[in-house]
Every structure is written in structure tokens, then in C-alpha cells.
Amino acid sequence: MNKQKIALLVDYENFNEDRYFPILKEELRAYGEIIIARAYSSVLDNSKLNNSNEDSKLNDKLKRHGLDPVFQLSYSKNKNAVDIRIAIEAVELLQRGYIDIICLATNDSDFTPLVKKLRENNKLVIGSGKDLVSQDYKDACDHFINVQKIFEAKEILNEKKTSEASKKRKAEKERRLKKLVNQINDIIDQNKDTDEYVDLSVIFNNLYSSNKEFSPKNYGAPSTKALPFFKDFLGNYFDILYNESNNNYKIKKKQ
Numbered sequence: 102m103n104k105q106k107i108a109l110l111v112d113y114e115n116f117n118e119d120r121y122f123p124i125l126k127e128e129l130r131a132y133g134e135i136i137i138a139r140a141y142s143s144v145l146d147n148s149k150l151n152n153s154n155e156d157s158k159l160n161d162k163l164k165r166h167g168l169d170p171v172f173q174l175s176y177s178k179n180k181n182a183v184d185i186r187i188a189i190e191a192v193e194l195l196q197r198g199y200i201d202i203i204c205l206a207t208n209d210s211d212f213t214p215l216v217k218k219l220r221e222n223n224k225l226v227i228g229s230g231k232d233l234v235s236q237d238y239k240d241a242c243d244h245f246i247n248v249q250k251i252f253e254a255k256e257i258l259n260e261k262k263t264s265e266a267s268k269k270r271k272a273e274k275e276r277r278l279k280k281l282v283n284q285i286n287d288i289i290d291q292n293k294d295t296d297e298y299v300d301l302s303v304i305f306n307n308l309y310s311s312n313k314e315f316s317p318k319n320y321g322a323p324s325t326k327a328l329p330f331f332k333d334f335l336g337n338y339f340d341i342l343y344n345e346s347n348n349n350y351k352i353k354k355k356q
Contacts, residue, residue, distance in 0.1 A: 105133030105201035105225075108194050110187050111168060112207035113140040116230060121248040122166040125206060125229050128246045128318075131325065132202055132227065139190070140168040141183045143175045188215050195222045202227060205242075210235035217241055228313075245314040254321035278320055282338045284308065289354060298342060298351035301327050 107129055111117075117140075129135055140163055163170050173186040187205070192215075194200050203219055205212055208230040219226050220243065228234070228242035231249040239245040257274050288307045292299045305327045308315045317330040328350055331341055342351045 106199050107133050107135045107202045107204055107227075108137035108191075108197075108200050109135050109139070109168075109204045109206065110191060111138075111140040112183065112187060112205070112209055112212075113142040113168075114144075114183055115208045116206045119162065120252055121231075122168075124248045124251050125204075125246060126166070128229075128248075128251070128316075129204060129227070132225075135167075137194075137200070138166075138168050139171050141171045141173060141187050143173050143183050184209065184211065188212070191215055191219060195219065195224065201225060204229060204246075206230065208234055210238040213238045213241045239313050242313055244309075246316075247314045247319060250314070250319040251316070254319055258321045274320070278334070281308075281320070282335065284311070285335070285339070285352075286354060289352065293353065297353040299353065300344075301331065301341075301350040301352050304352055 109125075109129065126135070142159075159170070171186065171190075173182045175182045187207075191203055191205070194203060202225045204227040205216065206229040212228075213235075216226050216228065216238070220241075225243045226241075227244050227246060228238060229246040229248055232247060234245075253270065254274065257270050285304055285308070288304050289297075289299045292303055292307075317325050317327075317334070320330075320334055322330045322334060328341075331339060331350075331352060338355055339352050340355055342353070343349075344351050
């Protein structure tokens with residue numbers, strides 16, 4: 102089976118934290134093969150970027166993450182030349198029929214019109230960034246990889262501290278999990294059969310279609326598989342039934 106071909110365009114001036122690149126690469130592997138990976142910047146010295154304390158050498162970092170640097174001169178103080186360069190090259194990729202997916206890694210919501218234009222031209226667009234990205238940008242994409250949520254969910258699972266910061270992170274995770282439970286309850290209410298059950302696939306399809314950044318990994322799950330997520334993370338809220346006649350699983354609210 103042929104893998105879909107991905108072009109990854111990184112707005113390195115605001116997406117450059119070392120810890121997020123492995124997460125992004127891992128998530129993209131579920132979609133296909135990255136054959137273009139570029140990092141765009143108007144500076145050559147990493148110490149001038151946001152995370153100078155993590156790396157002193159930009160070249161070493163880009164090599165480590167398999168990114169080809171694209172340096173863009175700034176011609177005006179009032180315009181972001183890097184954003185314009187990314188937009189130009191993304192549109193040029195529309196002419197390459199072998200590119201199936203374009204991933205824009207950026208925390209800049211100004212790329213929303215570009216995302217819409219790429220989708221109009223039949224490219225699947227995956228956005229990636231942190232929580233601060235606007236909902237309009239997330240909704241414009243076919244899917245959005247929230248690297249911050251995935252990273253923090255993993256950290257909470259491995260965290261053994263009982264500090265106030267740790268307690269706050271765990272409380273926030275519980276709040277998001279309860280919000281998800283309420284969403285699932287609404288889906289069940291709208292789709293349940295006479296015995297109160299709904300097919301697991303129906304629930305997950307609804308979650309993905311209503312929330313472009315939904316992923317079990319946002320809550321600490323090691324994979325995006327539906328059944329383990331319900332068993333290990335939502336088992337206190339829902340009953341799971343194996344439907345032998347249809348060889349599938351059904352979900353209902355716990356009484």
C-alpha cells in the first residue's frame with residue numbers, strides 16, 4: 102500500500118521548542134511519509150529565538166529533527182517575510198501532484214486563509230501548534246495536532262511530584278476529561294438504540310468531525326486506538342459491550 106506523501110513546513114520563528122518536534126513527527130507518521138521538511142526563519146542564530154536556553158546551535162537542532170533550513174531576508178519591519186515565503190512555497194506545492202498532505206507547524210493564526218486556499222485545491226491540511234492557536238485556525242484545518250496537549254498529558258502520567266503546579270496540571274487534565282465525557286454523553290443521547298448503546302465507531306467519528314484537534318493522546322493515551330482509550334481512560338464513565346453479531350464494540354453511559 103502506497104503511503105501518502107507529506108510536506109512539512111515549519112514556521113521556525115514561533116514553532117521551535119525542541120520537545121515538540123518528536124511529537125509532531127510521530128503523529129504525522131500515522132498519516133504517511135514526510136518527504137519534504139523545511140524550517141523557515143529570518144535569523145541564522147538560534148540564540149535570537151524564543152528558546153535560546155535549549156540549544157545554542159541552530160544547525161545541530163535542525164539536523165537532529167531532519168529539517169532543511171530556509172533562510173529568508175527581511176525587507177521591511179512591518180511585514181513578516183517568513184510568513185510570506187511559507188505561503189508562496191505552500192501554494193507552489195499545489196503543482197506537485199505527488200504531495201497529498203501539507204502540514205503547517207506554526208502558532209500564527211494568520212495562516213488561516215492559506216489553509217483554506219490549500220484545502221480548496223484538494224490538499225489535506227494538517228495544522229500543528231500549541232493551545233494558544235485560535236479556534237478559527239484549528240477549525241480551518243482538516244486536523245490539528247496540539248503538540249502542547251500531547252506533551253503535557255505525557256508529563257502528567259509520568260509525574261510523581263505533589264507540588265502546586267503539578268496539582269494544577271492534573272486538575273486541568275481532569276477538567277478536560279470531564280468535558281470530553283459530556284461530549285460523549287451528548288453523542289450517545291443523539292444516537293443511542295433501544296438498549297441505550299451506541300457503536301464505538303460512531304462516537305469516535307463524531308468526536309473527530311466536531312473537534313479538529315481531538316486525539317486520545319491529548320489525554321495521555323499511548324495511541325489513538327479507540328477501544329484501549331475507553332477501557333483505560335473512560336472506564337469509570339461508560340460500559341463497553343462486544344457485539345458479536347457485528348464484530349464491533351458498543352458504548353453506553355454507566356448507570
